[in-house]
Amino acid sequence: MDKIxxxxxxxxxxxxxxxRDIFAKYLNNPYLDQMEDSTxxxxxxxxxxxxxxxxxxxxxxxxxxxxxxxxxxxVCGTVNDILMSGAIPRFITLGxxxxxxxxxxxxxxxxxxxxxTAREAGLLVVAGDTKVVENHSGPDGGILINTTGIGFxxxxxxxxxxxxxxxxxxxxxxxxxxxxHAAILGRRMQINNDIVSDNAPLCGxxxxxxxxxxxxxxxxxxxxxxxxxxxxEFAMASSRVITLExxxxxxxxxxxxxAGILGLDPLYMGNEGKLVAxxxxxxxxxxxxxxxxxxxxxxxxxIGEVSDPLEREASAPPxxxxxxxQGVSRGALILRTWIGGERVLGPLYGEGLPxxx
Amino acid sequence: MDKIxxxxxxxxxxxxxxxRDIFAKYLNNPYLDQMEDSTxxxxxxxxxxxxxxxxxxxxxxxxxxxxxxxxxxxVCGTVNDILMSGAIPRFITLGxxxxxxxxxxxxxxxxxxxxxTAREAGLLVVAGDTKVVENHSGPDGGILINTTGIGFxxxxxxxxxxxxxxxxxxxxxxxxxxxxHAAILGRRMQINNDIVSDNAPLCGxxxxxxxxxxxxxxxxxxxxxxxxxxxxEFAMASSRVITLExxxxxxxxxxxxxAGILGLDPLYMGNEGKLVAxxxxxxxxxxxxxxxxxxxxxxxxxIGEVSDPLEREASAPPxxxxxxxQGVSRGALILRTWIGGERVLGPLYGEGLPxxx
Numbered sequence: 184m185d186k187i188x189x190x191x192x193x194x195x196x197x198x199x200x201x202x203r204d205i206f207a208k209y210l211n212n213p214y215l216d217q218m219e220d221s222t223x224x225x226x227x228x229x230x231x232x233x234x235x236x237x238x239x240x241x242x243x244x245x246x247x248x249x250x251x252x253x254x255x256x257x258v259c260g261t262v263n264d265i266l267m268s269g270a271i272p273r274f275i276t277l278g279x280x281x282x283x284x285x286x287x288x289x290x291x292x293x294x295x296x297x298x299x300t301a302r303e304a305g306l307l308v309v310a311g312d313t314k315v316v317e318n319h320s321g322p323d324g325g326i327l328i329n330t331t332g333i334g335f336x337x338x339x340x341x342x343x344x345x346x347x348x349x350x351x352x353x354x355x356x357x358x359x360x361x362x363x364h365a366a367i368l369g370r371r372m373q374i375n376n377d378i379v380s381d382n383a384p385l386c387g388x389x390x391x392x393x394x395x396x397x398x399x400x401x402x403x404x405x406x407x408x409x410x411x412x413x414x415x416e417f418a419m420a421s422s423r424v425i426t427l428e429x430x431x432x433x434x435x436x437x438x439x440x441x442a443g444i445l446g447l448d449p450l451y452m453g454n455e456g457k458l459v460a461x462x463x464x465x466x467x468x469x470x471x472x473x474x475x476x477x478x479x480x481x482x483x484x485x486i487g488e489v490s491d492p493l494e495r496e497a498s499a500p501p502x503x504x505x506x507x508x509q510g511v512s513r514g515a516l517i518l519r520t521w522i523g524g525e526r527v528l529g530p531l532y533g534e535g536l537p538x539x540x
Numbered sequence: 541m542d543k544i545x546x547x548x549x550x551x552x553x554x555x556x557x558x559x560r561d562i563f564a565k566y567l568n569n570p571y572l573d574q575m576e577d578s579t580x581x582x583x584x585x586x587x588x589x590x591x592x593x594x595x596x597x598x599x600x601x602x603x604x605x606x607x608x609x610x611x612x613x614x615v616c617g618t619v620n621d622i623l624m625s626g627a628i629p630r631f632i633t634l635g636x637x638x639x640x641x642x643x644x645x646x647x648x649x650x651x652x653x654x655x656x657t658a659r660e661a662g663l664l665v666v667a668g669d670t671k672v673v674e675n676h677s678g679p680d681g682g683i684l685i686n687t688t689g690i691g692f693x694x695x696x697x698x699x700x701x702x703x704x705x706x707x708x709x710x711x712x713x714x715x716x717x718x719x720x721h722a723a724i725l726g727r728r729m730q731i732n733n734d735i736v737s738d739n740a741p742l743c744g745x746x747x748x749x750x751x752x753x754x755x756x757x758x759x760x761x762x763x764x765x766x767x768x769x770x771x772x773e774f775a776m777a778s779s780r781v782i783t784l785e786x787x788x789x790x791x792x793x794x795x796x797x798x799a800g801i802l803g804l805d806p807l808y809m810g811n812e813g814k815l816v817a818x819x820x821x822x823x824x825x826x827x828x829x830x831x832x833x834x835x836x837x838x839x840x841x842x843i844g845e846v847s848d849p850l851e852r853e854a855s856a857p858p859x860x861x862x863x864x865x866q867g868v869s870r871g872a873l874i875l876r877t878w879i880g881g882e883r884v885l886g887p888l889y890g891e892g893l894p895x896x897x
Contacts, residue, residue: 188891194764194810195888219701220621220760221594223693226584234591237578238633238667238688264577276595278635278686310595310688316895319676329635331595331667331688336580344576403577407551453551531552534545538673 187285187324192315205291206311209298210277214309222309224274224333231336235270237261238331244538246293246326249366250379251455253328254296256540259382259455261332262304263404266389267458269343270334275301276310278331282324283317293326304384306332337393345420347400353467354425354487355460357388357480360410361438361452367539369441378437381479383456388477397470398463405459407540408531409451411516413459414487415530418514425514427487427528430521450518451531453539461489544642544681549672562648563668566655567634571666579666581631584692592627592691594618599684601677601895603650606723607736608812610685611653613897616739616812618689619661620761623746624815626700627691632658633667635688639681640674650683661741663689694750702777704757710824711782711844712817714745714837717767718795718809724896726798735794738836740813745834754827755820762816764897765888766808768873770816771844772887775871782871784844784885787878807875808888810896818846 190197207215214222239260246253258275265272277297281290301308318324341347362381369378385404392399401421403413410432418425434442434449442449456479462470467485474480492513516528547554564572571579596617603610615632622629634654638647658665675681698704719738726735742761749756758778760770767789775782791799791806799806813836819827824842831837849870873885 189894190891192894193888193890193892195769195890195892196886197889198765199887217701219625221592221625221627221689221691223625223627223699224591224593226589226591226692232583234581234583234690235578236581236631236633236667236690238635238686239669240635240637240671240686242637242671242673268576268578268580270578270580274593276593276688278595278597278688280597280599280637280684310593312596312686314597314599314895316599316684317676319674327637327673327684329595329597329669329686329688331633331635331686332578333591333593333690334578335583342580344574408555412552451552529553530556531550532554533550533552534547535550535552537546537549538671540671 185287187281187283187287187315189283189315191281192313198313201313205294209294210308212307214307224309227335231338233336235265235268235334235336237264238329239264240327240329241540242327242538243367243540244325245370248370248380251382252293252296253326254293255300256382256455257328257330258297258300258304259384260540261330262306262384265332265334266385267402267404269340269393270336272304272306272332272334274309274333275306276331277308278312278329280314280316280327282320283315284322284324285326286323300384304386343399343401345401345417348417348421348423348461348489349400350423350489350491351464352400352461352489353464353485354427355462355467355471355474356410356433356484356486357458357474358482359433359435359438360454361434361442361449363455364452364536364539365438365441368536376437376441378441381454381456383479385456385458385479388474388480391473391477392460392470395473397466399460401461403459405454405457407453407535409453410459411450411528412530415516415528417461418516422514424490424492424517425487426490426517426519428519431484431486433482433484453536455540542644544638544640544644544672546640546672548638549670555670558670562651566651567665569664571664581666588693588695590693592622592625592693594621595686595688596621597684597686598897599895600724600897601682602727603683605727605737608739609650609653610683611650612657613739613812614685614687615654615657615661616741617897618687619663619741622689622691623742624759624761626697626750627693629661629663629689629691631666631690632663633688634665635669635686637671637673637684639677640672641679641681642683643680657741661743700756700758702758702774705774705778705780705818705846706757707780707846707848708821709757709818709846710821710842712819712824712828712831713767713790713841713843714815714831715839716790716792716795717811718791718799718806720812721809721893721896722795722798725893733794733798735798738811738813740836742813742815742836745831745837748830748834749817749827752830754823756817758818760816762811762814764810764892766810767816768807768885769887772873772885774818775873779871781847781849781874782844783847783874783876785876788841788843790839790841810893812897
């Protein structure tokens with residue numbers, strides 16, 4: 184089988200041929216076809232004067248896993264980051280670092296997946312770069328991908344910021360927690376089960392929310408670090424208390440059982456196609472309905488609410504309102520467990536699952 | 541000495557601390573300080589409706605080398621790609637993949653260098669990402685960097701395209717060939733000499749050219765693959781003959797001698813702070829003067845000219861005008877050697893120098 188060699192990274196004839204035969208074959212569009220060092224693209228088709236920019240590198244192993252591959256993941260991760268600012272993703276760049284020995288057929292499948300996912304998300308790959316490094320991944324090489332996304336804000340769209348989170352807001356999660364984490368770990372352990380990664384672009388549900396007039400105060404995709412890490416950050420940044428109802432948090436039976444056996448907590452497991460939305464309390468039911476009717480949102484649920492720390496002080500655990508190291512913020516993340524107790528949650532400490540994304 | 545661990549890539553508390561203590565310390569600005577998944581930036585400060593976008597990954601080893609490091613290189617490479625489209629670079633993203641074991645003091649030097657070089661080039665780092673992978677580089681880990689750049693076209697700025705290249709145009713190179721290649725290779729071979737990398741942002745000379753009214757037809761930074769690979773691509777894309785005068789091409793005495801000993805050809809050696817400009821013949825002397833008076837341009841020279849293949853057919857070598865594989869393009873790159881002969885040059889074949897950038 185043809186494999187990647189160091190010559191494919193030379194910048195000379197072999198690099199050109201690889202770009203022509205693999206990348207241009209799947210990703211061609213009028214912008215990428217310019218084939219210059221930088222690509223000229225239109226600046227503000229949505230009428231806004233502002234851009235949303237994000238960058239993300241993907242190092243997931245194995246690069247093929249149940250339900251997806253690193254190519255699909257690299258598009259989803261960056262698209263979702265753009266979406267979470269309330270912007271419409273339009274352009275993406277693709278920087279690949281290939282290890283010597285990577286089967287070219289694998290690269291082709293990954294690039295085809297980038298193309299399919301970009302099409303699904305309605306965006307164009309406008310610039311690319313290829314480098315080759317020595318092989319460290321065994322007989323077949325590995326692949327690392329960086330994607331950088333550019334989106335355009337809707338005209339007069341409100342900024343989504345943690346400081347907009349208010350007491351009375353509701354917390355909605357768009358689906359089951361932990362699927363991607365469990366899929367990657369299960370594949371590494373060579374366990375046969377039905378768990379597949381949730382890697383997906385969340386354009387449908389975010390567009391539905393943003394175009395509905397619902398008062399969305401903050402959005403975040405729930406990736407590395409899991410739901411607890413994201414909501415802890417929201418609580419600290421907004422100086423509010425976020426209280427979750429454990430039995431409202433959706434986790435599939437398969438992941439629940441897998442996590443139970445391994446002693447993992449789905450609240451700290453990574454996802455790649457899930458978001459958490461903080462919306463005004465009165466709009467929560469409508470927001471939930473819109474998400475549930477969108478692709479990838481069928482298992483969405485309202486899982487908690489936001490309150491002001493001072494109002495709760497009588498009932499809160501004594502340290503809950505004073506968790507922040509600086510002693511300034513009075514936010515906290517609290518889990519009301521299914522047996523009725525309360526537990527203060529911090530961010531993920533330690534390694535998590537290495538190379539999960 | 542403190543080193544990078546897998547926990548720094550978890551997306552949890554250790555990742556946050558690394559971002560706060562190293563990245564935010566050097567790169568802070570009002571955009572990056574938003575600390576959201578994507579960053580909102582202004583869209584078109586130059587009044588143009590178009591953006592220039594480029595992406596580049598950097599895998600150079602060693603990551604510290606004479607005259608620079610991977611951080612400076614990562615900014616220069618992307619800034620220069622944006623400049624070569626005639627746009628003004630404004631924003632850059634920084635995706636780092638760290639190997640376990642990388643000394644944190646080394647990371648700090650690299651990030652400081654990113655900040656210094658960005659400041660020199662007049663641009664802001666607006667988004668970042670950190671991942672950690674296993675160590676494959678010996679006792680201390682390595683680092684890979686992706687930078688993606690966004691620039692804004694000047695209002696009514698002409699597009700710089702290879703198809704704009706005309707007979708009568710002159711070829712100007714902004715300085716000596718081969719410095720970066722020789723610096724990296726010399727360092728790997730542990731040779732002590734005075735050769736340092738040319739890694740530099742070329743904002744000064746490009747702005748001088750673009751603001752002068754000079755008819756610039758094409759610009760390209762001369763990186764991997766070297767001058768011959770770039771000019772061969774120009775010749776093919778424009779269907780023109782480009783003839784170089786060997787004795788006009790600037791190469792420092794130290795690099796000439798280093799290349800001679802190793803059997804390397806400076807025309808195929810990589811650079812990281814040199815450009816080649818194709819300008820209208822009548823404007824060439826003024827363009828040369830502007831480049832020579834800019835930072836990093838003191839050794840610039842006019843090194844050749846463009847002609848129509850049909851006009852040259854009598855004197856050209858028989859295969860010169862028919863070099864392209866497709867048989868359609870009639871462009872060619874010809875070197876007139878210092879002893880008066882003519883040699884047809886192709887693009888770089890083979891490996892070049894692995895991990896040069």
